[in-house]
Each structure stands twice: as C-alpha cells, then as structure tokens.
Amino acid sequence: xxGENDDETTKLLxxxxxxxxxxxxxxxxxxxxxRLTPETMVAVLHxxxxxxxxxxTGVCTIVGSPELAVVLAQxxxxxxxxxxxxAIARLAWTLGKLDLRSADADAAVSxxxxxxxxxxxxxxxxxxxxxLWSLARLxxxxxxxxxxxxxxxxxxxxxxxxxxxxxxxRRMGHLSA
Numbered sequence: 001x002x003g004e005n006d007d008e009t010t011k012l013l014x015x016x017x018x019x020x021x022x023x024x025x026x027x028x029x030x031x032x033x034x035r036l037t038p039e040t041m042v043a044v045l046h047x048x049x050x051x052x053x054x055x056x057t058g059v060c061t062i063v064g065s066p067e068l069a070v071v072l073a074q075x076x077x078x079x080x081x082x083x084x085x086x087a088i089a090r091l092a093w094t095l096g097k098l099d100l101r102s103a104d105a106d107a108a109v110s111x112x113x114x115x116x117x118x119x120x121x122x123x124x125x126x127x128x129x130x131x132l133w134s135l136a137r138l139x140x141x142x143x144x145x146x147x148x149x150x151x152x153x154x155x156x157x158x159x160x161x162x163x164x165x166x167x168x169x170r171r172m173g174h175l176s177a
Contacts, residue, residue, distance in 0.1 A: 009040055016044055022051040026067035033074050038081035041074065046090045049097040063098060072104035079111045085119040088112060089127035096134025106153070109138060113156035120167040132164045 012032055019025050025048040029036065036044060048068075052059055062068055082088060092112050095105060116131065123131065135157055 008035060009037060012036075013040060013043060016047055019047075020051070022048040022062045023065065023067070025051060026062070026065060026071060030067045030070050033070065036074065036078075038078040039084065039087050041071070041078055042082060042087045042091045042094070045071065045075065045094045045098075049094045052097065059098065063100060068098075069102070069104075072100070072102060072108075076104045076107045079108060082111070083115065083119075085122035085127065086124075088116050088119050089123055089131050092116065092134040093130040094134075096130075096137035099137060110153065110156065113153075113160045116160055117163045120163055123167070125168075125171070128164050128168055132161060135161045135164075 012028075012035055016025055016028055019028060025044060029041075029044045029048075048062065052062065082091065091108060095108055095112070120128070138157065
C-alpha cells in the first residue's frame with residue numbers, strides 16, 4: 001500500500017510540475033488536499049511561489065486567494081511532520097517569496113524557527129542562503145512581520161538567522177583548514 005501511495009504522490013507531483021501558473025498549482029492542490037503528504041505540500045507551495053514573476057507581480061492575487069488560504073490551513077496541520085532539511089529550507093524560501101501575513105504563516109515561521117536550527121548542518125549552501133534571504137524578507141525594517149505577533153517571534157527569527165551565519169562560518173573554517 002505504501003508503494004501505491006508513493007506512486008500516487010509521484011504522479012501528483014509530476015502533474016503539478018506541468019502546470020504553468022501559481023493559481024493552477026494552488027487549484028490542483030486544493031482539489032487533491034487529502035493526498036498531499038507534508039513534503040508534497042511544501043513542494044506544491046514551493047512550485048506555486050516559483051511560478052510568480054521575478055518582479056513580484058501576481059503576488060497579491062495569490063496571497064489573497066481562497067485556494068492559498070485552504071492550502072496554508074492544511075499546511076499548518078501538517079507542520080509537525082515536516083522534518084527533512086530540504087523541506088524546511090524550501091518552506092522558508094516559499095514563505096519569504098510569498099511574503100505571507102496570516103496566522104497560518106505565523107505558525108509556519110514559528111515552526112521553522114523551532115526545527116531549523118537542528119537541521120542546519122544538513123542544509124546545502126543554497127538552502128542556508130535561501131533561508132537567510134527569507135528571514136530577511138520576513139524582517140523588513142528590522143522587525144518581524146509574521147512571527148512578531150507571537151511572543152518571542154522576533155527573537156526566534158533572529159536566533160535562526162544567527163544560527164545560519166554560524167553554520168556558514170563553520171563551513172568556511174573547514175575550507176581554510
């Protein structure tokens with residue numbers, strides 16, 4: 001049965017990869033919500049964010065869509081199951097790219113700040129860079145937009161940012177040794 005579920009997940013991801021717009025991706029996700037595993041959910045959101053134009057046009061349409069709200073609510077329920085370093089890094093990048101402002105996004109940022117520090121040694125250099133970039137996006141003007149509404153949110157984002165810089169420094173030390 002697990003092999004069958006893996007096949008279904010693979011087929012779903014392949015069909016999502018063929019979609020050409022963020023809204024198509026989100027519509028497909030809402031139609032298949034029960035079939036999305038935690039990692040698949042992150043992959044879907046990541047794919048939707050990747051389809052946004054580089055200049056940021058279209059973000060308002062996506063962020064205000066009922067489809068994204070449904071997907072984020074499901075993501076919030078699945079957060080405790082997201083443990084793989086790649087999924088954590090992709091989720092961080094996606095939150096930064098979409099610049100989300102909602103209770104579900106707040107929960108995701110808080111979760112990332114709690115689990116990412118232990119996963120940092122498994123992050124690729126690109127994952128570290130993208131996660132740090134997303135934290136900067138979530139902290140315009142030096143104050144946390146999302147997690148800041150929760151007590152300690154700004155401090156946890158800052159701790160994660162410092163942890164990423166420390167991990168990068170550690171890796172640089174190995175290069176020069």
